Amino acid sequence: MSLVPGVIKGLAVTLGEARKTVFPDGLRKPPAPSKGAVTVQYPRQKEDPTPRARGVIALHEENCTACMLCARECPDWCIYIEAHKYLAPPRREGGKPRQRNELDRFDIDFSLCMFCGICVEVCPFEALFWSPEFEYSEPRIADLLHDKGRLADWMTTVPDFEPYEAGAEVKVKKVPR
């Protein structure tokens, strides 16, 4: 077993990593292990997820017509929708009154949600959006059922859609504010 270079090279690798962690700016600057280590010291430091990260679902209520597509397509059946019909006044004078749906209840149970995104994708009226917020853990599981108001609150955290890379033919969608 000739121990010379393989084992010594291994030592050089670990020592090099230690140097990169303790002196991330080079050996002339003072040591800064908090900066050199890859640890993100949560909760003092926070990670920055990408804009498309699937953190929580936000609801834009004006667009929702209670078509029930999201509730149907959800693999876990975690969306609860209740709505009633009402007659809205006609758009012009002398027209017919329009039949509209009004949401009574739109709950998403995040304790069941798989975060797959099918509901956001199938919504034909663009009422659901992804937000990268992830710090909404609760001490009680029942509190993980977000109701209509809370889901609407998440809309403020929804980032705008990013522009696409060169060569894409898809149009960038707009987030209704």
Place this chain on the structure above:
Amino acid sequence: MTAVTERQQLAYIANQAADMRVNVELETEGMTLNIGPQHPATHGTLRIIVKLDGEQVVAADPVPGYMHRGYEKLAEVRTYPQVTTLVNRIDWLGSFANEVPFILAAERLMEVEAPPRAQWIRTILFELSRIGNIALFLGDMAVQLGAVTPVFYAFRDREYVLNQIEAITGGRFHPNFDRIGGLKDDIPKGWVAETKGVLTKMRAFCDELDELLVGNEIFTARTRGVGVIPPEVGLSYGLSGANLRASGIDWDHRRDSPCGLVYDKLDWKVWTHPDGDSFARYWVRLQETREAILMLEQLLDGIPSGPIMAKVPRIIKVPAGEAYVATENPLGEMGYYVVSKGDLVPFRVKIRSASFNNISIVPWVLRGVYVPDVITILASLYFILGDIDR
């Protein structure tokens, strides 16, 4: 009976009984050892019942099923996008790779082909998930052998790959991005440049591991000649992926049947190793990671412009028929046999997962092996429990 009190008598009898118990336990013939289901050495809940004769293994029997989640039954009552979501969770480390053969099978039934841009980006994500998966293996086998640092480097560098997958799909582990006819969304601006930066880091990681482990004499002494699988035996047990290539067999679905993915437009090679031992399996996977990095560089430079999704109806009803598509997943060959009766949901989905066949060789390869080598061999075969049990 006068000098010995009753208490002393009872103590004497208890001592005799304890001696007898220890003597019986010391009998080392045919000792049965239970590895798992809770065990740091198996990637999840796999139970292997091993019969020992002193230090050597006489018989080994893997008992899978502790993680069975019923995917094939679930798939019978879920629509195609919902099945895509579920299927991410089979091989959870390289999760985009699970969606690809399923979507390809459904596309074959629907007779629709994804546009070139979608095929390229699919291949990019496929190779990225391969890098993420194998990087973890490279660190994980080291920790089974006792080297505690490479696994930290593996997790640290894998984070960069996961961040890139998150930037494009929204999910680090479960992308749920492949759709029948293309992909869900296009790539955001700046992604290509960022990914090229990540590739530089992954290349440095591979070089680091080369110096830290592959060149290390202790590692070589632990893995060379351990768990040799001859090529015919590997083929007969249905091994696939790097396990087979490490025994010298030139078998790669990416080159031989690249349907739906763009491997025929790239310049790359398949790595094999003639030995078939644990070192060969590690070495082949390390070279595959490097090859994947090379492939990704070519892929990132040549993304064609165009639509990301073919013209498919909103509500997808796949016409009746059956199709089987197998691709070269990071763990091996993964195939989906999809039978459709023209519904919204598939009629039957049979999942041919790589790890299930890979561990079928465990009884054969563990015969006559010494106890410390059992861990080395299991680590080098690289199975993931989600893949075995589905």
Place this chain on the structure above:
Amino acid sequence: MITQLAVELAYWQQSILRSVGVIAAVLLPAGTIVYLFLFKMMSFMQSRLGPNEAGPYGSMQLLAEVGKFLQKEDLIPDGADRRVFTWAPIVVVASTFVTYVVVPFGPDAWFAQIPTGIYFALAVSSLSVIGVLMAGWSSANKYSLMGGLRAAGQLIAYELPLVLAALGVVIQAGTMDMQGIVAAQRTGEIFGFGGIGNPFILTQFVGFMIFLIAMQAELTQPPFDMPVAESELVAGYMTEYSGFRFLLFFIGEYATAGAFSAIAATLFLGGWALPGLDLDNNLMNVLGPVVLLVKILLIMFLVMWFRVTYPRFREDQLQIFAWKYLIPLSLVNITATAVLKVVF
């Protein structure tokens, strides 16, 4: 040291002072500085931060762990041999503390000056093998027994290179007294140049490497940790221990590392002496332990560096390495030292 004090103490008072002193000398530096240094170094090599919550920069981590272990339930398995079970960790820890007795901390700061100091230290440190065997046997667990036997085999195999490497130093220094070895390095010269004394690491480099490797195996650290990492497959000899008894093994491990590092620092690096630092004795008695501590940290860093980098040997490879490579090499080292000592 005791004779410097103005008041005359009776022998029993001196003994109490000495025992408190040795416990303080072992536990305090081992507990805070060495432990923290080691864990932080290991963590930096793994690109992470290490303990940083308990106390400033994680210095109270060992105290936190001690508190954690103390509040755990004390279990003794049903079929275990109670007396042997309880005495095993005590034997291991006691052998470590006794090793510290012969290490000189300053020109007058020593616990016991024994003319055959190094011989005593190596002999006493091998008592821990008995402790390991006791732990493995009394646990009434066949896996613990197997682990204990393997550990004992490894420890015995690596005792020989340890002793033979130290023998090279003894030949060169001409004395077995630890204080004498320090003096030989402090006042020695290398080919007439007396600036840095004559630290034996330069002339006995092969011996130093052998001592370091054998030390790594004596401490059952990777790459020689098959007995304790056997817990992947089969439990080691420490399995059935919980709470305070496990704490004794745990402290024993780090205290033993400190003891061996202290011996290595004294044998090869010059002990408490710094070349060119020739202050009067009272000041050296205070500075000496600090200098020795720095040297101990240096050697412990080497041990941890090896620990973090290498995978582990298999048991038979471990034994082959000791018997077929280290022992012949150390014998060659002794012969060469003896020849060169006569020639020069």
